[in-house]
Amino acid sequence: MAALLQIANLRVTYPGAVSPLAGVALEVAAGEAVGVFGPSGAGKSTLLRSIPRLLPAGTRIEGTIRFDGMELLDQPESAMRRLRGRRVAYIPQAPAEALNPVLPVETQVAEVLRVHFPMARTALRAAVMERLVRYFPENAARIARAYPHELSGGERQRVVICQVLCASPSLLLADEPTSALDSVAQLDFLRLLRQTQEQTGMSLIFVSHDRAVLRFVTTRQVSL
Amino acid sequence: MKACLVFLLAIHLLAAMAGFVTAYPPAEQHRENAWEAPGARFPLGTDGLGRDQWSRLVHGARISLCSGLAAGVLSAGLGLLLGGVAGLAGGWVDRMVTRLMELFLALPWMYLLLAARAFFPLETDARVVFTALLLLLGAIGWARPARLVRGIVMSVKERESVLAARGFGAGQWYLLRRHIVPETLPALATYLSLAIPQYVAAEVTLSFLGLGFSGSTPSWGSLVGSMGSLDVLTDAWWMGLPVVVLAVVFGCYSIVSSALAETQRQGR
């Protein structure tokens, strides 16, 4: 099977001349779930964020990151923006906190969808509802109108996953999204993630310092 | 920032030594030299009564800076007292002071200042005007520092170290001296650095409107007041120079107070 993502000789240097990564290689096949293990400070987040180039201004990235036949390091910023969320999606470290407190859920999902698929307002609403129903079969209408503070932590996480996956990306990057959760909530979240990954057939890179978590959601683990 | 501080110090120094740096007393009239443009004899020219504008500017700085400083200290003192009492006492005292504070903060202070100015006779000598100004500005300005102090007292009161000191049997006076006053002083200093120029500005504005010092007393306000009419400016351009000087002074005040607020924010 052809590799969806090929990283070779990756070297990242932050403005203060700190290089957490020097010559890293990683390959991910289409539909594969890969876990990246490493203690804190090993550069897991840096590796993950260098793929969609979400690093602070002034950071130098060298090496090659080939995604679906494209060299990402050569792409202009505008092309990267079209790629983010549409082809390569990213789940933040604390998903339950990643929503805008002053906008209703519906609007926040719609905002992501309309960047990648421009469409009329009514069509957009329908598309948002269709996606929300996948994650909230019983109460999608209530969730759509709710503001983040009116939802439980678990519901907020589901909303964020729905938002992140609404444009059907082919690669999902997860940056220790469960590290702040208690073990029950963690299990719920990981189940949802694994199930979604298996259903959609997208690739997944999940980084964590917890081997048990990695074994649960991914089929192959590498160490950093 | 340093340059501004130096400039402000220089202005204060000039004001303090006004008698030494000017050739003529501010009220002395050189009738044959009325409306004279700046030159060797009169660095900033003369006004219609033949008075040396430079001397009036420097002597005016005395009165204006003093009233600003005194009004600032008075309002800060009142604020410290009322805000401190409200914060420490709590209960109905706190509720009453807070109500009063809200009332004063909700008023358009320029209107209030003018209305309250009517409390004092219009034509009076400089000393009465000075006292009146002080009382007015202090009475109107206390609410802001009071709110500041009250907030700090409330937060300090709940702090672990203070609760611990209480547990050891520390009295109110000890807490006030060792915990509350040291916390409020930097905040009050920042307040003063903003309030003093505001009070100087209030003096300038009131005198400009004819409600402060009259033309015979040299103050920045009465100095600026003499250029209220347009023909003065068309005929004697140098009458506008004090305004430019004042603008620079206030600019320096702003920069210094911004820098103070910034260091305080970082210190926290």
Added chain:
Amino acid sequence: MTFLLRRLGGALVQLVAVSALAFALMELAPGDYLEDMRVNPQIPAATVARWRAEFGLDQPAIVRYGRWVRSVASGEFGVSMAYGIPVSELIAGRLGRTVALSLLALGLTWLLALPCGVWCAAYRGGWLDRLLGGGATVALALPELLVGLLVLQGALWAGWGPVSGRIGPAVAVLAAVSFPSVFRHTRSSVGQSLRLPFVDHLRAAGLSETRILFRHVLPASLNPLVSLLSLSLAGITSASLVVEVTLSWPGMGQLLLEAILARDVAVVLAAVMVAATLLQVANLIGDGLLYLADPRIRRRPA
């Protein structure tokens, strides 16, 4: 809803308190409108006494306050002693001009300061940020009187023609005076919101910086700015008084000044009340906006 009703009640109580305070101040002031006439030997004492009785100045203060309140309730705001007509007629046109000036200045200030503040918060240290940040720092304590006089002078020296009595220059001066604080608050509030996690999340989802800034970060930063809106109107109301006199805009400012010099009590009281009412209305609108801007206040979790 009860929240807004309670605020309305509070505003009314404050207005009554202000009126009593202002009335008491005017009462304590030495001399009244007829003072000059009493010392004038050409006017017989009996005439002055008749006038006093006509204006009700011989009644005790509490009676006059009661009369004044009744007059306010009927919409007259007392009778101006200098003009001999109800104050309401006197201020009708001037109030409109003052309100127009203040609202235009408020609008202009926010229209400029809001986008500038948002932009400078996002591109901190950029050329616009350094320019406006520096300018706002210098202008923060600049009194409106000096700005007004500088504009007068500048217009004269540059030969721009008459500046006095026109609304454009007055609005510009007011906006220039109130710009720095709105700009700085916007910048710091947006700067704080930019550190919230949703910003990074939206960037990762492919939204453009401008879209994130104005559609997402700005609404999330509005809460502290709404309180600033009523504060900035308070500042503009005060400053407009000075600017009106400086640039000869025939609004409430000139009238109030004349009334104070003439001890025309009813006019002074009316001006103070009008200004206080304006502020209370602004505060109420501010609370209403806050209610709209922040769903956390609008809908508390059940």
